[in-house]
Amino acid sequence: MDTIQRGTKAFNKANWALFLAGFITFANLYVTQPLLPTFAKEFHVSPAVASLSLSVTTFALSISMIIVGSLSEAWGRKSLMTISIFAASILTLALAFSPNFETILVLRVIQGVVFAGLPAIAMAYLGEEMDPSSLGIAMGLYISGNSVGGLSGRVIIGTLTDLYTWQVGMIVLGVISLMISVLFIWMLPNSKHFTARPLQIKALTTSLIQHVKDPSMLCLFGIGFVLMGSFVTLYNYIGFKLMAPPYNLSATIVGWIFVIYLVGTFSSAWFGSLADQYGRQKMLLLSIAIMLTGAILTLIGLLSLKIIGITIFTFGFFAAHSIASGWVSKRATHDKAQASSLYLFFYYFGSSVGGTLGGIFWMHYGWGGVIAMITVFLVVACLLSFLLKGIIAKQRIAAGH
Numbered sequence: 001m002d003t004i005q006r007g008t009k010a011f012n013k014a015n016w017a018l019f020l021a022g023f024i025t026f027a028n029l030y031v032t033q034p035l036l037p038t039f040a041k042e043f044h045v046s047p048a049v050a051s052l053s054l055s056v057t058t059f060a061l062s063i064s065m066i067i068v069g070s071l072s073e074a075w076g077r078k079s080l081m082t083i084s085i086f087a088a089s090i091l092t093l094a095l096a097f098s099p100n101f102e103t104i105l106v107l108r109v110i111q112g113v114v115f116a117g118l119p120a121i122a123m124a125y126l127g128e129e130m131d132p133s134s135l136g137i138a139m140g141l142y143i144s145g146n147s148v149g150g151l152s153g154r155v156i157i158g159t160l161t162d163l164y165t166w167q168v169g170m171i172v173l174g175v176i177s178l179m180i181s182v183l184f185i186w187m188l189p190n191s192k193h194f195t196a197r198p199l200q201i202k203a204l205t206t207s208l209i210q211h212v213k214d215p216s217m218l219c220l221f222g223i224g225f226v227l228m229g230s231f232v233t234l235y236n237y238i239g240f241k242l243m244a245p246p247y248n249l250s251a252t253i254v255g256w257i258f259v260i261y262l263v264g265t266f267s268s269a270w271f272g273s274l275a276d277q278y279g280r281q282k283m284l285l286l287s288i289a290i291m292l293t294g295a296i297l298t299l300i301g302l303l304s305l306k307i308i309g310i311t312i313f314t315f316g317f318f319a320a321h322s323i324a325s326g327w328v329s330k331r332a333t334h335d336k337a338q339a340s341s342l343y344l345f346f347y348y349f350g351s352s353v354g355g356t357l358g359g360i361f362w363m364h365y366g367w368g369g370v371i372a373m374i375t376v377f378l379v380v381a382c383l384l385s386f387l388l389k390g391i392i393a394k395q396r397i398a399a400g401h
Contacts (some may be wrong), residue, residue, distance in 0.1 A: 002192055003129065003130060003131040003132075003134075003193070004129050004130050004131060004134070004138075004189070005131045005133075005134055006131070006133070006134040006137060006138075010189050011130075011134065011138070013187050013188070013189060014126075014129065014130075014138075014187075014188060014189050015138055015141045015142065016187055017183075017184050017187035017188035017189075018122050018125070018126070018141075018142045018145060018188065019141060019142060019144060019145030019148075020145060020180050020183055020184050020187070021081060021085055021118055021122060021145070021184050021188075022118070022119075022122065022142055022143070022144075022145030022146040022148075022149055023145045023146075023148055023149035023152065023180065024085045024088065024089065024118075024149060024177045024180050024181060024184075025084070025085065025088065025115055025118045025119065025146070025149060026145075026146045026147070026149035026150040026153065027149040027150065027152050027153030027156075027173060027176075027177065028088050028089065028091075028092045028111065028115075028149075028153060028173065028174075028177060029057060029058070029061070029088075029111075029115055029150070029153075030054065030150050030153055030154060030235075031092065031095075031153045031154070031157050031169075031170070031173060032053040032054050032057075032104075032108065032157075033054055033154060033235060033236060033239075034154045034157055034158040034161075034239055034251065034254060034255045034258070035053070035157060035158075035161065035166050035251075036050045036051055036053070036054075036236060036239060036240070037050075037239055037240055037243050037251070038161060038166055038251060039053060039101065039104075043100070043101040045101060046359070046363070047237070047240055047359050047362060047363060048356060048359030048360060048362075048363065051236050051355050051356055051358075051359050052105060052356070053101075053104055053105060053108055054108075054232070054236065054351075054355055055351070055352040055355045055356045056105055056108055056109050056112065056352075057108040057109065057111055057112040057115070058112065058232070058348040058349075058351035058352045058355070059112065059348070059349065059352040060108075060109045060110075060111075060112025060113050060116075061112040061113070061115045061116050061344075061348045062344070062345045062346070062347070062348035062349040062351075062352065063345070064112065064113045064115075064116035065116045065119065065341045065344045065345050065348065066208070066338070066341045066342065066345050067116070068080060068084075068116040068117050068121070068341070072121045072124065076191065076194065077121050077124065077125045077128075077191050077194055078125075078188055078190060078191065080117045080121055081117055081118050081121050081122065081125075081184075081188075082181070082184065082185055083114075083117055084114050084115065084116070084117025084118045084121075085117075085118060085177070085180075085181045085184060086178070086181050087114040087117075088111055088114050088115055088177065089174050089177035089178045089181055090174070090178070091107055091110060091111045091114065092111070092170055092173055092174035092177060093170065093171060093174035093175070094107055095107050095108075095111075095170045095174075096167040096168070096170035096171045096174070097167070119340075119344050121340075122142060123139070123142075123325060123328070123329055123340035123343075123344075124329070124339075124340050125191065125194075126138050126139055126142060126329065127329035127330075127340070128191065128193045128194055129189070129191060129192065129193055132330075133276070135276075135326060135329065135330070136272040136273055136275055136276035136326055137269060137272055137273050137276070139272050139322060139325060139326040139329070140268045140269035140270070140271070140272025140273065140322045140326075141268075141269050141272075143264075143268040143269075143272075143318060143321060143322045143325070144264070144265040144266075144268050144269050144318075146264075146268075147261045147262070147264030147265045147268065147318055148261065148262070148265055150258070150261050150264075151258050151259060151260075151261030151262060153173060154255050154258035154261075155255050155256055155258055155259065156169055156172060156173050156176075156255075157169040157170070157173065157255065158251050158252055158254060158255015158256065158258070159252045159255055159256070160172060161251050161252075161255075162250055162251045162252035162255075163252075207338055208338055208342070211338060211339050211342055212342065214331075215391050216331060216388055216391045216392055216395065217328065217331060217339065217342070217343075219384045219385075219387055219388035219391065220324055220327055220328050220331070220343060220388065221342055221343055221345075221346040222346065222380070222381075222384045223284075223320075223324050223381050223384050223385065223388075224321070224324055224325070224343050224344070224346045224347035224350065225346040225347065225349060225350035225353075226350060226354075226377040226378065226380045226381045226384075227288075227291075227317060227320055227321055227324065227347070227350070227377075227381055228321075228347045228348065228350040228351045228354065229350035229351060229353055229354025229355070229357075229377050230291065230295070230317070230354060230374045230377040230378055230381075231313075231314075231317045231351075231354075232350075232351040232354055232355040232358075233354045233355055233357070233358030233370060233373060233374055233377075234295065234298070234310070234313060234358075234370070234374060235258075236355050236358055236359070237358055237359065237362045237367070237370050238254075238257075238298075238310065239254045240362065241367050242254050242257070242303075242306075247303060257307065257310070260307070260310055260311045260314050261314060263311055263314055263315040263318070264314050264315065264317065264318030265318075266315075267287075267315045267316070267318045267319040267322075268318040268319060268321070268322035269322070270319070271283055271287060271318075271319035271320075271322055271323055272322040272323065272326060275322075275323045275326065275327075280323050280326075280327050281385060281388065281389045283319070283323055284320055284323045284324060284327075284385050285382060285385050286319075287316045287317075287319035287320035287323060288316065288320055288378055288381050288382055288385065289316070289382075290312060290313075290315060290316030290319070291312075291313050291316035291317055291320065291378055292316075292375065292378045293312055293313075293316075294308075294309045294310065294311065294312030294313030294314070294315070294316060295309065295313050295371050295374050295375065295378070296309070296371065296375075297309025297312060297313075298310060298313070298367070298371060299367070299368060299371055320381075321347075324343070325340070325343060325344075328340055328343040354373075354377065357373065358370055358373060358374075361373045
């Protein structure tokens with residue numbers, strides 16, 4: 001098998017290309033998150049309604065992910081990823097000219113659909129093209145691009161909103177994204193281990209059902225749901241907390257707090273590698289425990305401890321997501337893009353549910369309510385992790401291993 005191995009030129013080019021594609025996707029996906037207080041004020045809507053500028057996008061993304069993942073089995077990986085990042089970049093430019101909040105929501109729904117052309121397909125590409133011994137680190141590096149993109153989009157939009165307007169920030173980010181899209185086309189190696197097949201709806205539906213019937217995969221899907229629901233909830237409403245008394249931070253400073261995302265660049269690659277060495281279940285539980293520790297720290301009133309708590313929480317999240325997503329690719333014995341699509345469907349559906357539900361907790365119970373909701377989600381993630389371990393053990397016994 002002519003797979004891509006760590007340390008080769010092909011490995012470096014593939015990972016840089018997918019790093020950049022992840023950068024574009026997540027810079028544009030989360031671009032409205034630091035703007036939630038701005039939208040609430042400018043368009044006279046509640047925090048929960050303002051959060052729809054992110055929630056409708058992740059919901060559309062989650063639904064579209066299943067369809068696009070299946071389409072890629074017939075149409076190929078690289079072509080759909082290319083269409084996705086170019087369309088997403090153009091739509092960010094269009095957001096700058098939105099006359100009202102309703103238009104923003106419509107454009108963000110469309111953006112959610114086109115975003116679907118990257119995440120699941122990128123994970124499938126890695127699962128097919130990378131040598132198994134290099135998959136953990138490769139998946140971690142790809143997710144690092146997600147974290148850097150998420151950070152950069154927030155910092156750019158937060159800073160330019162304070163200096164100029166949020167519309168200027170959208171234009172700048174859109175232009176940067178278009179430039180990076182060109183690099184992606186040039187750098188990503190063509191698939192060698194992908195075999196296109198005719199688009200057969202019945203066959204694809206059957207394989208989709210097979211993935212859902214696997215209880216171990218369902219556990220991983222559930223873990224993705226609660227992890228992302230927790231993560232988006234914290235970042236959606238921390239801006240409201242920090243821009244209000246007694247902190248009174250500006251949009252620029254709140255935007256720069258997202259520099260914390262850089263720890264995700266490190267933890268995703270590191271824990272992806274550790275999972276290859278010491279086992280996925282142990283490292284997943286450790287990552288979830290780190291997230292919970294960080295969340296609880298944010299309850300302390302001191303600003304410096306809040307920032308430390310957010311940092312620890314972010315470190316744990318990207319580590320956990322790297323492990324869980326890589327685990328899906330490893331366990332899928334067929335239609336890897338579909339399996340990845342299903343994981344990401346639950347992952348982004350968790351973002352939509354958690355992000356909006358968190359707004360209700362924020363409005364009624366304040367920051368303590370937000371952290372209580374996150375704690376419940378993370379406890380569920382731990383329980384699913386233990387359940388997953390038992391299911392895998394039973395499957396091995398049944399298979400005679």
